[in-house]
Amino acid sequence: MTDGLTWKRMxxxxxxxxxxxxxxxxxxxxxxxxxxxxDSEVKExxxxxxxxxxxxxxxxxxxGTVRDYWVYVxxxxxxxxxxxxxxxxDGGNYAKADGQFRVPVVFDNLIHKGEMPVTIGVFVNPGVxxxxxxxxxxxxxxxxxxxxxxxxxxxxxxSELLPVATKDLNVRKDxxxxxxxxxxxxxxxxxxxxxxxxxxxxxxxxxxxSFTNIRGGHVYPALIRKTxxxxxxxxxxxxxxxxxxxxxxxxxxxxxxxxxxxxxxYDTTFEYGDGGHSGKHGxxxxxxxxxxxxxxxx
Numbered sequence: 001m002t003d004g005l006t007w008k009r010m011x012x013x014x015x016x017x018x019x020x021x022x023x024x025x026x027x028x029x030x031x032x033x034x035x036x037x038x039d040s041e042v043k044e045x046x047x048x049x050x051x052x053x054x055x056x057x058x059x060x061x062x063x064g065t066v067r068d069y070w071v072y073v074x075x076x077x078x079x080x081x082x083x084x085x086x087x088x089x090d091g092g093n094y095a096k097a098d099g100q101f102r103v104p105v106v107f108d109n110l111i112h113k114g115e116m117p118v119t120i121g122v123f124v125n126p127g128v129x130x131x132x133x134x135x136x137x138x139x140x141x142x143x144x145x146x147x148x149x150x151x152x153x154x155x156x157x158x159s160e161l162l163p164v165a166t167k168d169l170n171v172r173k174d175x176x177x178x179x180x181x182x183x184x185x186x187x188x189x190x191x192x193x194x195x196x197x198x199x200x201x202x203x204x205x206x207x208x209x210s211f212t213n214i215r216g217g218h219v220y221p222a223l224i225r226k227t228x229x230x231x232x233x234x235x236x237x238x239x240x241x242x243x244x245x246x247x248x249x250x251x252x253x254x255x256x257x258x259x260x261x262x263x264x265x266y267d268t269t270f271e272y273g274d275g276g277h278s279g280k281h282g283x284x285x286x287x288x289x290x291x292x293x294x295x296x297x298x
Contacts, residue, residue: 031241031274032281039109039287040102046112047075051095051104056164058127061156065127065141070095071165072104072121074111084119084297085171086179087157089146089186091123093279100283110287116294122165146185147215151196153189158200175202175231179293183207183279188217191234198230203293205235207282211257212248221260233267235289237282239275250277
């Protein structure tokens with residue numbers, strides 16, 4: 001995969017727009033126009049995996065929170081052989097067969113072609129605290145779970161949710177066979193889980209990750225540079241038109257992450273495009289991302 005658009009190329013887009021007298025709306029037509037490719041489309045003759053939905057209430061780590069989760073089991077799954085595992089934060093976005101990412105469809109196609117191993121997907125939504133009384137609104141626990149540093153969410157996944165979600169499935173326990181993914185705050189969450197528990201998850205995908213100061217995540221580039229390299233494979237995707245607000249600048253934060261990972265010689269790649277804060281770019285390149293992530297996995 002490439003490193004996406006360079007700053008020089010982005011400057012060129014702006015220069016052409018000025019010369020041609022394009023309006024801001026006209027410029028917008030030229031960017032963030034990512035399209036899904038053939039590996040994100042349902043194909044005749046490809047075995048279709050099964051997706052089931054369930055609900056989970058955290059007993060201890062996030063007490064009182066309730067969340068939906070989905071489990072994808074590929075048609076090729078053989079209970080006598082441990083399958084790889086991939087966990088997705090903001091799972092409802094990733095589990096949709098007709099959404100921006102279409103993970104079940106991509107998995108069906110790539111597993112069928114032998115371009116990624118047989119992999120079970122667990123798609124987890126952030127927790128919600130139900131309303132205490134009728135007429136009240138539920139309290140969202142997403143930022144606390146996803147943007148916080150430390151091992152709390154990792155412990156939740158490993159000790160509470162995954163044993164329930166995979167209780168009847170034969171999944172690998174080694175980090176080479178386990179990956180974790182997320183978008184925005186879910187992206188930094190995925191990295192935090194692997195950073196805290198590299199013995200559990202050896203592969204990370206972050207789409208437009210919020211490595212900014214929402215809850216201290218801006219410290220990661222410095223931590224990466226000053227910490228002995230961990231056995232992680234890390235994929236980062238970002239767009240030059242992503243957020244810039246009181247918490248920080250998402251494009252700059254992701255470039256800092258990519259630079260720190262390269263400096264420490266991680267197995268990493270950075271796909272930098274011209275998109276905004278959405279899953280369009282990440283969804284368009286998801287098949288190639290999976291090929292890169294799972295390459296040489298035995």
